[in-house]
Amino acid sequence: MPRKQPKPVQRKPRTDALRNRERILEIAKQAFTRFGAEASLDDIARQAGVGPGTLYRHFPTRDALIEAVYRSEVEKMAAAANKLAGELPPLDALRAWMLLFVDHIAAKQIIAPALNSIVGGASKLYEGSRGQIQEAIDILVKRAIKSGDLRRDLDGFDLLRALIGVSHVPVGPDWRQSARRLVDILIAGSRRG
Amino acid sequence: MPRKQPKPVQRKPRTDALRNRERILEIAKQAFTRFGAEASLDDIARQAGVGPGTLYRHFPTRDALIEAVYRSEVEKMAAAANKLAGELPPLDALRAWMLLFVDHIAAKQIIAPALNSIVGGASKLYEGSRGQIQEAIDILVKRAIKSGDLRRDLDGFDLLRALIGVSHVPVGPDWRQSARRLVDILIAGSRRG
DNA sequence: ACTAAAACGGAGAGCGTCTCCGCATGAGTA
DNA sequence: TACTCATGCGGAGACGCTCTCCGTTTTAGT
Numbered sequence: 001m002p003r004k005q006p007k008p009v010q011r012k013p014r015t016d017a018l019r020n021r022e023r024i025l026e027i028a029k030q031a032f033t034r035f036g037a038e039a040s041l042d043d044i045a046r047q048a049g050v051g052p053g054t055l056y057r058h059f060p061t062r063d064a065l066i067e068a069v070y071r072s073e074v075e076k077m078a079a080a081a082n083k084l085a086g087e088l089p090p091l092d093a094l095r096a097w098m099l100l101f102v103d104h105i106a107a108k109q110i111i112a113p114a115l116n117s118i119v120g121g122a123s124k125l126y127e128g129s130r131g132q133i134q135e136a137i138d139i140l141v142k143r144a145i146k147s148g149d150l151r152r153d154l155d156g157f158d159l160l161r162a163l164i165g166v167s168h169v170p171v172g173p174d175w176r177q178s179a180r181r182l183v184d185i186l187i188a189g190s191r192r193g
Numbered sequence: 194m195p196r197k198q199p200k201p202v203q204r205k206p207r208t209d210a211l212r213n214r215e216r217i218l219e220i221a222k223q224a225f226t227r228f229g230a231e232a233s234l235d236d237i238a239r240q241a242g243v244g245p246g247t248l249y250r251h252f253p254t255r256d257a258l259i260e261a262v263y264r265s266e267v268e269k270m271a272a273a274a275n276k277l278a279g280e281l282p283p284l285d286a287l288r289a290w291m292l293l294f295v296d297h298i299a300a301k302q303i304i305a306p307a308l309n310s311i312v313g314g315a316s317k318l319y320e321g322s323r324g325q326i327q328e329a330i331d332i333l334v335k336r337a338i339k340s341g342d343l344r345r346d347l348d349g350f351d352l353l354r355a356l357i358g359v360s361h362v363p364v365g366p367d368w369r370q371s372a373r374r375l376v377d378i379l380i381a382g383s384r385r386g
Numbered sequence: 387a388c389t390a391a392a393a394c395g396g397a398g399a400g401c402g403t404c405t406c407c408g409c410a411t412g413a414g415t416a
Numbered sequence: 417t418a419c420t421c422a423t424g425c426g427g428a429g430a431c432g433c434t435c436t437c438c439g440t441t442t443t444a445g446t
Contacts, residue, residue, distance in 0.1 A: 042403075052427080154374075155374060246393095
């Protein structure tokens, strides 16, 4: 009998690793906001005071970094869905969430390509975030279908795609109004016919 | 008195120039379809049998090339709008055009980022194509408003954005169905309330 | 045929991505 | 505290892409 089992150790992650991870995320957030999703990763690493190797170890792909940066936003949207579902009538809740979604995006225009990656990304990496957002809108849609407000054949994902489209096309000053109009159209068109 | 005026010459463009331009467009079309809007321009040049310099002289920016490649598609969409407007009742024409739009895009999935550039692009270069597409949908929307089928506050551009959104998010096998569902929703939501 | 304008195309500067691996550091242990 | 080795660091460098510059070639016009 071995006295020391191979120890399924899960050593505490090193503090410098954690520190670096945070630094990178912080800088990346700024960089993506300033320069869009194309920001130079080596630049981010440099500004964060780490080597490129470190950045790539933490986030193997650009997409992984993007997802990490926006993960908290995604989680906020998911939380909001639950909250709204508990507070408002089905249809109002859905409308409120959709408006929240576009507002949220309008606030940080740059998020759009990122979101696109998250929702559409083929990579397994996104499964998590995509799942969360999809779940969020599904909760609201299903509830509104059950209550009889919406057509039975409605798919939340379709709405999501339309929303992303709106946020994707860069646009002038009437951004917000345009977005609201579209949400109205989508909701109106989603009602039980 | 100068015997020879500076001759406002408009020399016939050299045949090799034209030939190269066509070659580049042809290859670029294939490349964008295969690899998306990120396809390597030097590669395109190489395959077209010209130097990078030649490609860049004809199309100073990647966007310029993209627009040139898809210009004919844009023109097709514009022509279709006119044709449909003359053949179908207002609402049917609009629906048909929207379906055509997504089908057209579904066929060459890769077109989406390009379209995005064309519609949203800040650069003056796009003015032409954007104008054409916007005009196309506006014709149909305005007609349907006039006939009383659609809400008066509808903006064709809003619909366009939604459509682009749909085409933008890469998606699996149910692409087409999803697109049709969304068109239905948009049309239903656009009716006079 | 001749010539000047037009177009070509490739070498190369510059930037970005991403990997590899020798070295530094800090978590566990006594 | 001292030791040790897994863990993490970071920079050098290979590679690919974009875009420019400029000497050479080609062609339209005469």
